[in-house]
Amino acid sequence: MVNSPGGDGLAAERMVNVCRSYSGTGEYWAIIPERAKSAATMLCFGASKLFMSSVSELGPVDPQILLPDSNMRFSVYNIVKSYEELFDRAVNDTTGNLQPYLQQLDRYDEREIEEFRQALSLSMDVSIKILESGMMTGIERDDITEKINMFLTPETVKTHGRPIYKDEAEKCGLNIETMALDSPLCGLVHELHMRTANFTSTKVSKCIESKEHSFIASAPNL
Numbered sequence: 001m002v003n004s005p006g007g008d009g010l011a012a013e014r015m016v017n018v019c020r021s022y023s024g025t026g027e028y029w030a031i032i033p034e035r036a037k038s039a040a041t042m043l044c045f046g047a048s049k050l051f052m053s054s055v056s057e058l059g060p061v062d063p064q065i066l067l068p069d070s071n072m073r074f075s076v077y078n079i080v081k082s083y084e085e086l087f088d089r090a091v092n093d094t095t096g097n098l099q100p101y102l103q104q105l106d107r108y109d110e111r112e113i114e115e116f117r118q119a120l121s122l123s124m125d126v127s128i129k130i131l132e133s134g135m136m137t138g139i140e141r142d143d144i145t146e147k148i149n150m151f152l153t154p155e156t157v158k159t160h161g162r163p164i165y166k167d168e169a170e171k172c173g174l175n176i177e178t179m180a181l182d183s184p185l186c187g188l189v190h191e192l193h194m195r196t197a198n199f200t201s202t203k204v205s206k207c208i209e210s211k212e213h214s215f216i217a218s219a220p221n222l
Helices: 009-023 039-045 076-092 099-105 110-132 141-147 166-171 184-200
Strands: 029-032 049-052 064-066 073-075 176-178 204-209 214-218
Touching (some): 064 076, 073 076, 166 176
Parallel strands (some): 029 049
Antiparallel strands (some): 064 073
16 A cells, blocks of 8 residues: 655665565555655555556656755756756857857756656666556567657646556556545455555554554654
8 A cells, every 4th residue: 555745766665675575476565544755655556456446646757856945846857957958049040149158048058958867767767667567567678668759748748746647547557446535445355455644644653552542652762
């Protein structure tokens, strides 16, 4: 069961390997009660089947960065794209007045741009590698890239936090099992999710429950 805003793509790749290694079959299923965004979407890519309801969310996997001189998060894809478009305009300018372009290009560091390109390439490589060794076995790498393009860049979804719901995910070729919101399965999943979220969000070391009561023992402060 996956519920996460995301994190590190390399951590997701390791978790996929752990889940497959310990499953006994080399496969696992992922249940998404609410959201599995960004790197958590990568973890779901590694599953052989995803259980989603109409309110379950996946999300784009393109890396984001918090620039030191700003409190805003920026898409690495958009930074690289803006640099390359600005560079192309400077090269193709026919007026001979390059000063405005040079002033703007001076704000970029080519070394950082190359690191950003590598980060984009890594995110794409991890996602495709996970899918071609699992849910999309037998499909050519280029075809996988085309299928999941919505997840790889913000071109379609426009922003990193925008949800990708089950119908859109299914059109991308992901193996989706629908959980109807009024189904017993969905009810059990949400109950387990809420209990787990409540338990893990508190500093408890033990939880004892009966039909009528619930008790927790707090972890000692060490």
